[in-house]
Amino acid sequence: MKAKNVKDVEGVKVDKASYKGKDYEVKGVTIRWLSKSGKDANGQPEYGLRHFTVEPGGEIPAHNHFYLQTVYIEKGNFECFSYDPETDEVAESKICGPGDWVYAESMEPHGMKNISETESATFLCCICNVYE
DSSP, X not given: OOOOOGGGSXXXXXXXXXETTEEEEEEEEEEEEEXXXXXXXXXXXSEEEEEEEEEEEEEEEXXXXXXXXXXXXXXXXXXXXXXXXXXXXXXXXXXXOTTOEEEEOTTOOEEEEEOOXXXXXXXXXXXXXXXX
């Protein structure tokens, strides 16, 4: 068993997100890996729980990934986006706040932005690879 406080885990700045073979700038985002287990074919965790802090106006641009993802908003408000994979246009946009959760399927293009210009926001993100 491991038991720690989120503040005991070092935060790492996230600089980029990949989408369709290109890297895009991530603005004002720090990640703390709270737990992770296993390794996929690329050496990435099969399962993980992560804590994100997003500075005022910070943003994670459109991106996708193989794993399933559930985000749980702890503090602040985010505009969360899903994108049409054919046109890359915003397919859906929703404002989410504390207590809200967002689920992204494997390879579904998505992104989010802290809509506050003065307050940081946080969310938990659980990831898991699921194979057929």
